[in-house]
Amino acid sequence: MMTNAKHPALVGIICLLFLSTAHAQWNVPERTQAGQDVTIRASLDVYVVGPGFAAKLKPENGSVTIKGDQLRNAGRYLVSNGQNSAVMWVEPSEPAKLNFLAQPSRVPAARPGVISGTAFVFDNNENLVLSSTPVKFDLRVEGAPTISRTVDSRDGVAWIRSDSSRREGNAEFTAAVGGIGVKRIVRQVAAEPCNLSMRARPEKKGILVETAPVRDCSGNAVPDGTIVTFTQLDSKGKTTVDARVKKGVAAALLPPADSATISVASGVVMGNEIRWGGRQ
Amino acid sequence: MNRILPIVFAALTVLLVVVGSAGGGVDASPSTPEGAVHSMFDRVRARDWNGALQHVSKSSNSTAADLSRELGGANASLKTYSSLEKVETSVLHHNDREALVRANFQYSSAVGALADLRDLKVVREGDAWKVEFPVQKPPKVPPQVIPVNYLRWDVITRGADDDWGAQNVDPPKIRITSMNAVERDGGITVLGELVNEDTVPGFVAVGALLIGQNGETLAEETAFDKMNHTVLPKEVTPFRIDFPGLKLAQVKSVRMQPNSMLVPASADPVIGVLHQRLEKDWRGKRVLKGELVNQSGQTVNIPHVIATFYDNTGKIVWVQDGFVSNALLPNTPEPFQVPVRDDLGDNIQYRVIVNHYSLNRAGM
Numbered sequence: 001m002m003t004n005a006k007h008p009a010l011v012g013i014i015c016l017l018f019l020s021t022a023h024a025q026w027n028v029p030e031r032t033q034a035g036q037d038v039t040i041r042a043s044l045d046v047y048v049v050g051p052g053f054a055a056k057l058k059p060e061n062g063s064v065t066i067k068g069d070q071l072r073n074a075g076r077y078l079v080s081n082g083q084n085s086a087v088m089w090v091e092p093s094e095p096a097k098l099n100f101l102a103q104p105s106r107v108p109a110a111r112p113g114v115i116s117g118t119a120f121v122f123d124n125n126e127n128l129v130l131s132s133t134p135v136k137f138d139l140r141v142e143g144a145p146t147i148s149r150t151v152d153s154r155d156g157v158a159w160i161r162s163d164s165s166r167r168e169g170n171a172e173f174t175a176a177v178g179g180i181g182v183k184r185i186v187r188q189v190a191a192e193p194c195n196l197s198m199r200a201r202p203e204k205k206g207i208l209v210e211t212a213p214v215r216d217c218s219g220n221a222v223p224d225g226t227i228v229t230f231t232q233l234d235s236k237g238k239t240t241v242d243a244r245v246k247k248g249v250a251a252a253l254l255p256p257a258d259s260a261t262i263s264v265a266s267g268v269v270m271g272n273e274i275r276w277g278g279r280q
Numbered sequence: 281m282n283r284i285l286p287i288v289f290a291a292l293t294v295l296l297v298v299v300g301s302a303g304g305g306v307d308a309s310p311s312t313p314e315g316a317v318h319s320m321f322d323r324v325r326a327r328d329w330n331g332a333l334q335h336v337s338k339s340s341n342s343t344a345a346d347l348s349r350e351l352g353g354a355n356a357s358l359k360t361y362s363s364l365e366k367v368e369t370s371v372l373h374h375n376d377r378e379a380l381v382r383a384n385f386q387y388s389s390a391v392g393a394l395a396d397l398r399d400l401k402v403v404r405e406g407d408a409w410k411v412e413f414p415v416q417k418p419p420k421v422p423p424q425v426i427p428v429n430y431l432r433w434d435v436i437t438r439g440a441d442d443d444w445g446a447q448n449v450d451p452p453k454i455r456i457t458s459m460n461a462v463e464r465d466g467g468i469t470v471l472g473e474l475v476n477e478d479t480v481p482g483f484v485a486v487g488a489l490l491i492g493q494n495g496e497t498l499a500e501e502t503a504f505d506k507m508n509h510t511v512l513p514k515e516v517t518p519f520r521i522d523f524p525g526l527k528l529a530q531v532k533s534v535r536m537q538p539n540s541m542l543v544p545a546s547a548d549p550v551i552g553v554l555h556q557r558l559e560k561d562w563r564g565k566r567v568l569k570g571e572l573v574n575q576s577g578q579t580v581n582i583p584h585v586i587a588t589f590y591d592n593t594g595k596i597v598w599v600q601d602g603f604v605s606n607a608l609l610p611n612t613p614e615p616f617q618v619p620v621r622d623d624l625g626d627n628i629q630y631r632v633i634v635n636h637y638s639l640n641r642a643g644m
Contacts, residue, residue, distance in 0.1 A: 105450045106479065189479040193514075223479045225431035225547040227515040237557030237570065240632060242515065244430050244547045253575070255554050267475050267514035268457060 028079045028086035033093045034125045035068040042081055050077035050090065074127035095133055096124035100175040102184035108191035110166045110218045115139065115186055118159040119175040128156035133177055140172040141165045141188065164188050168220040190220035196271030198230070198264045203253060207232070207276060209262055210251040221248045226266060232276075234260035310335060313379035313402035314369050316409035321367040321385060324351050337403050337410035346415035355607035356581040356639050362389035362605070378403045381411075382562075387605065391505070394605045397562060421610055426577030430547035433481050437542075451540045452482035454511065460596050461534055464623070467524035470534060471596050473588065474519065476511040481545035484511050486519045487537035492530055499523050506599050508586060508635045510545055517633060518588040520599035549576030551583065551634040554613065558620060558630075566620040568630055571613040572604065580608035584635040587618045592627040608636075 032038050040046060046057045046064040051073040057064045071077070077088045099120040107114050117137050121129040135158035139147040144165045151158040158175075164186075165171065171186045194217035200209045209230050214222045228250035232239040234257035241252035254262065259277030263270070310316045316335050323332035329344035329352070336342055353359025365388040373380040379402045387394040401412040438448040459472035470488045486507065490498040506520035556570040568587050574580050583604040591597050602618040620628075 103450075105448065192477075223431075223513065225433070225481075226479070226513045229516075237555040238630075239552065239554045239556065241550065241552040241575070242633065243550060244512070246430060252550070252552065254552075267477065267516065 026081070026084045026086065028088050030087075031089045031091060032071065034072055034074050034090050034123060034127050035093055036071065037068045038066045038071065038088070040064050040066070040079065044081040044083065047080045047082075048077060051075035053077075072125040072127075074123075074125070092127035092129045092131075093123040093125065095121045095129050095177045096180065097122040097126070098135075098175055098177055098180055098182045100182040100184055102173045102186055104186070106187045106189055107164045109164055109168050109188050109216065109220050110191065112163045113161050114164050115162045115171075115173070116159065117162070117173055117175060117184075118157060119153070119177075119182075121153050121156050121158070121177055129153070130156050133158070136176045137162075138172070138174045138176070139165075139186075140174070141167055142169055143167055166218040166220075190222045191216040191218070193222055193226075193266045193269050193271075196228075196264055196266055196269055198262075198271060198274070200254075200262055200274050200276060202256075205253060206256045207254045207260070207262070208251065209254055209264070209274075211245075211249050211264060211271070213248040214245055214250065214266065222266075224248070226250075228264060228266045230254060230262065230264050232257065232260050232262045234258075310408050313374060313381050313409050314371060316402050316411050317369050317381050317383055317400055318367065320411050320413070321364065321383070325364040327352060335411055337405060337412045339403070340411075340413045340415070342413055342415045346417075347413070349418075350413075350415045353605065353607075355579050355609065357605060357607035358389055358391070358394065358582045358603050359387065359605040362387035362394055365393070372399065376404070379409070389603070389605075391603050394603065396605075418609065419612055421612065426610060428548050428576055428578070430550075432544070432546045434544050435542050449542055451542050452476055452478035452480050452511075452513075454478070454482060454484055454538055454540045456486075456536055456538055457516070458596050459534075459536060461528065461531070462597065463528045464598075464621075465524075467522060468526045468528055468531065469523070469598075470521040470536075471599050472519055472536075473516055473596060474511070474538060475516045476513055476540075479513050480542060481510060481512045482540040483509055483543040484517070484538065484540045485509065486521065487539070488521045488523075489535040489537065490523060490526065490531050491533045491535060493532045495532070498530060499526060505584075506586065506601050508633055510543065511540075512545065512547060518586060518596065518599045518631075549574055549578060549580055549636065549638075551575065551580065551608065551636060553585075553632045553634060556630065556632055558628075561617070566622065568600075568618045568620050568632070569615065570617075570632065571615050572608055572634060573613050574608035574610055577610050578638065578640070579610070580636045581639050582637040583608050583614070583616070584637070585616050585618055586633050586635060588631045588633075589620070589624055590629040590631075591625065592629070594629075597624055597628070 027041050042059045042064045048055050071090050074090050074092045079086050079088050101118045103116045119135045121133050123129055133153045134150050135153055136150045137160045139162050149160055168188050168190050171188050173184045173186050174181050193214050198209050198211045200207050224245050226245040228243050230241045230252045232254045239254055243250040243252040262274040310319045320332050320335035329348045332347050333344045365386050367385040370382045372382050381400050381402050383398050383400050385396050402409050454474050454476050456472055456474045461470050476482055487502040489500045492498045501521045503519040503521045508517040511517050552573040554571045559569050561567045586601045589598040600618050604616045606614055608614050
């Protein structure tokens with residue numbers, strides 16, 4: 001004790017040497033990739049605490065191996081042997097999976113900026129890949145040129161906004177990273193009817209009214225089942241029939257009248273008007 | 281004197297009861313025209329069609345089955361789920377051999393009272409009065425094939441085991457095209473119309489939130505039976521939401537909450553609403569009348585008529601509904617009428633839509 005007290009500098013140097021030796025043996029990597037094994041030299045039990053994971057590992061032959069399965073979740077891990085501790089960052093591995101949100105599932109034709117696609121890039125352990133990754137978006141409609149754009153992801157997310165094409169039909173919307181691709185279908189449907197027109201002719205039981213093929217302003221046929229309302233005003237009152245478009249046209253049989261005014265509408269779109277008979 | 285007074289009062293009471301019975305009530309005896317009508321309807325109320333037929337004149341050429349169909353309903357119509365509640369009669373014309381009796385009778389049903397009115401000719405047959413009740417035979421639709429190849433929409437939605445981010449189908453886009461809040465009958469009524477702008481059908485619900493002057497929520501309600509909930513592509517439906525007991529002065533704003541859901545649906549049947557016109561009924565009240573024609577090949581069991589009324593500027597001023605008690609048979613006109621409020625004014629326009637319930641297509 002007296003010797004130590006007389007040589008405090010020597011004691012300090014010895015302690016420093018011991019500590020530096022111990023730290024040199026504590027080889028916890030600062031960064032690693034998710035799913036990879038990590039081996040640490042250790043003579044004591046090692047405690048590992050990370051996102052959704054905590055374990056006590058016993059050393060074997062002077063080292064401890066943290067299995068890749070135990071390091072699946074990316075994030076901050078704390079490794080300790082009771083005397084020393086270190087922070088180890090587990091980073092996502094290579095992109096292996098895409099989650100792709102395409103909105104909406106149906107969209108009217110010829111509308112600007114209505115289709116949005118958002119891709120989330122994940123590795124094979126479901127970790128969001130935060131490093132910038134090029135994501136290729138393709139919007140393909142039969143009979144129209146493919147719209148193709150590559151966007152670098154930011155914080156794991158890449159997105160684009162696109163116009164709908166003038167043609168109705170299913171648009172294949174794909175997002176791809178490397179060899180991984182996800183396909184969604186955006187159904188492009190006819191927009192509001194345009195230039196709605198009808199004609200009328202006498203029938204045995206009344207007046208048969210029939211529209212011309214009902215199309216939107218881009219020339220796409222509105223889908224069957226769309227409601228077209230025929231209204232007849234005559235001396236007996238008003239008659240309305242909510243007819244359905246069938247094979248592209250809507251038709252209805254209105255009651256017989258000597259003179260009448262017949263109009264047609266679909267939703268909030270008005271069509272032509274026919275003055276039937278002599279008066280009115 | 282102490283004994284005489286009670287006796288006098290007792291005798292007076294008995295006398296008054298006898299006089300009251302004789303003069304105030306309706307003579308239910310079939311020996312009078314009114315009595316015959318009441319006797320017949322008593323049997324109808326008990327659904328005793330053979331018993332009712334006993335009070336019907338032979339000249340009517342009616343059978344018990346005819347009476348059952350006419351007064352008890354058929355084809356799973358609303359009348360088959362109703363019961364005759366009350367009958368009020370008044371004699372319009374009377375002589376020794378015949379009389380004309382106005383019968384105003386009312387059914388009670390799950391959707392409210394159903395009123396009917398008949399002017400019945402009553403004739404003397406021997407010692408008894410019998411009701412002439414000519415039953416309208418339903419027109420026979422000739423055997424035929426009516427091709428119904430309208431669309432039907434089925435929906436496959438995302439499964440529970442699909443990945444997060446896997447695509448789903450969006451609900452239909454709907455838009456409220458007009459809205460008006462009015463104060464009527466001691467409450468606030470929110471009226472409006474909405475359109476399904478999409479290419480798929482939707483189940484639509486509309487709610488309204490009344491916000492008070494201090495930003496507080498006064499009341500919240502949804503449209504129930506005053507709208508068509510299954511709205512096909514480009515179909516327009518009115519809606520009416522009632523807030524009883526509130527005044528417009530209490531309300532700062534109205535927040536509308538339309539919701540739509542993609543549902544399987546069928547595009548048929550097509551129901552024509554013919555000859556809509558405003559008329560006065562027998563009480564002098566204004567009604568909207570017309571005929572419904574089912575242009576499909578399948579019976580519509582319970583038709584529900586919803587009328588939208590507009591003022592001369594096109595603003596929606598009222599929504600009124602009514603159920604038709606008879607089923608809609610294919611290509612067979614069926615009359616309907618909807619009451620019209622007196623305070624709507626003379627220059628009103630209207631639009632009628634028909635909601636329908638069919639047993640073999642519940643919910644579509």
